[in-house]
Amino acid sequence: MSKKALIIGGGPAGCASVHKLNEIGGWNITLVDNANQLGAGVRTHYYGGHPYTFGPRHFITKNIEIYNYLNSIVPLRDCGDHQFLSYVEQDNNFYNFPIHMDDVRSMPDSDKILSELENASGVEHAKDFEEYWIRSIGPTLYKKIIKNYTEKMWQVSNANQIDTFKWSPKGVKIQEGPRAAFHDTLMSAYPIAKDGYNKFFDSIVDKCSVKLKTNIQSFDIPNKSVYIDDEKYTYDLIISTISPDILFNNCLGELPYIGRDIHLMVFPSEFVFPDHVYFLYYANKEKHTRLVEYKKFTQHVDKNSLIGMEVPSKNGRHYPVPMKEQMLIAREYHKLMPDGVFSLGRAGSYRYLVDIDDCIEQAFELKRIVKEGFENHHPVPIEKWQKIDDINPNLK
Ligand SMILES: Cc1cc2nc3c(=O)[nH]c(=O)nc-3n(C[C@H](O)[C@H](O)[C@H](O)COP(=O)(O)OP(=O)(O)OC[C@H]3O[C@@H](n4cnc5c(N)ncnc54)[C@H](O)[C@@H]3O)c2cc1C
Structure with missing residues (x-):
């Protein structure tokens, strides 16, 4: 039985x-x-015929067995070299994320940042998220790119309230030389089918x-x-x-969980973000954390482009x-x-x-x-x- x-x-x-x-x-x-x-x-749902999910949901893995399993049910296509840019209002500039040395050198306060980078040490003794980043990249770069983003992402008044950090290895090592693909050690894919x-x-x-x-x-x-x-x-x-x-x-x-509101906006342009840029992150006091251009993942063909904007909120139990x-x-x-x-x-x-x-x-x-x-x-x-x-x- x-x-x-x-x-x-x-x-x-x-x-x-x-x-x-x-x-x-x-x-x-x-x-x-x-x-x-x-x-x-x-x-996958549709807005004006544009396929979208609740925030970006591309498939990222190191595990070939898991990739093959999903691929056998919903055939996947490689997402290619997708880049993330982070907007820093004080410089009115978009910088690569993970942080790249070429961007650091182009910043108005690069001398200060480079000297802080030279002196950054002791990350192994960090007790909270803020210390982890400051000990990795120095206080100026941390404040510019990480601090505000983290505080709005986790709805905390200070990022030092986050007492874990190994989940956040995305940018701690500053890249030098040729810009590596974001997921250079991972497979990054999206279903080929229109309905994801x-x-x-x-x-x-x-x-x-x-x-x-x-x-x-x-x-x-x-x-x-x-x-x-x-x-x-x-x-x-x-x-x-x-x-x-x-x-x-x-x-x-x-x-406790952090929720999310997703705002959908169609723009009268075949593509809105530059080539290879799939995400824009906002590292300032604005309420939204990031924007995604869905058709970069879905490869939906249309004269317009759908952008999704994520705003942390109390709606839903999305982020432990x-x-x-x-x-x-x-x-x-x-x-x-x-x-x-x-x-x-x-x-x-x-x-x-x-x-x-x-x-x-x-x-x-x-x-x-x-x-x-x-x-x-x-x-x-x-x-x-x-x-x-x-x-x-x-x-x-
Ligand atoms: C905005 C956002 C973007 C993301 N982007 C990515 C990404 O790009 N790539 C990636 O790999 N991961 C991404 N993730 C994470 C990933 O999507 C989730 O980790 C994954 O979908 C979680 O799956 P799950 O089955 O654990 O839970 P869920 O998918 O949340 O499923 C839980 C189910 O339980 C149901 N449910 C809830 N409460 C009850 C109840 N009381 N009784 C009965 N049913 C209930 C819900 O309706 C839901 O269907 C993202 C997450 C978010 C929030």
Whole structure:
């Protein structure tokens, strides 16, 4: 007789988990999502015929197995050399991000910055995000490009409140010589199909029972049960991809997240950003963090171009905050989960660093664990994603 599995959430982590469980066989799977479609923010929608997702969602990975897996379901195309530019108001200039020495030399205050760069040291002793960057690139460059961006991104009054930083290696090493492609050590790709990743999400539908627009009234996680429409359902396996505090009625406190508003704007021009530039970052006091020109990824052909602008907000639980205290609370929630309950994905792991590829990788790992027998598999969730001590070894 098949065993029963419940997947909560139909984003990349939930859908990949359905696939991977089906590959094992013998599982009767139900997926529940309170939205009316699968895919969450990675789902492609249309504005004036222009395909877009909720913010950019290109596929970046180092893992060829994960790339091949996704590519076999939604064929991918390489994104090529896509560049990021960061606007610095005080210089009225766009600079490359990651920061490049050629840009530094062209800055009005380059002498000061170069001398600070020479004296920058001791990054291994950094205790917070701000120290990490100042010890890497000096205070002037940090204030110019990193500080304001970080404070609005994480909605904090001072970036020194961020006490983890290993998730932010993007620009710490200043590039010199030929400008390296942003993801020179990674594969960066986007689905070729106009509807992006949608087939990935929708193709699982015939292999499990999908309940959309469905709210779970309450959870009894120790007994692997949930209540839907006053009915109790009990499972052998629960894979949750939603925030772990929800599963336990916030008993250890509500985990904080940063939300996002996306503003869509069509411009009367085939392309708006320069060639190869896919993102513009704004490192000042303006409210938006970045702009994306969608057609650079989607290769949509049109006389106009759709730009998406991201503004941090309280809407949605999109970004788990990279603060150790909160991550430790998330870990306490994870410890409350019995054998056979896994918490995956970005919110499920409560890790900012969990991207689309990581969600899929977690589902691969889940398959391995379930196949081997998940009894006594602790800690839950998958250990690899929960080693938070490696985030900041200087904080205990
Ligand atoms: C603006 C933005 C841009 C990003 N850009 C990129 C990028 O370019 N590349 C990249 O790799 N990653 C990117 N990411 C991160 C990546 O997209 C996410 O890590 C990934 O989509 C998370 O997938 P998930 O399955 O964990 O969660 P989600 O995709 O959030 O799925 C969770 C699902 O659970 C459902 N749900 C929530 N609560 C409940 C409930 N109580 N009951 C039932 N269902 C519920 C939701 O409707 C949703 O469908 C971006 C993230 C954001 C916010």
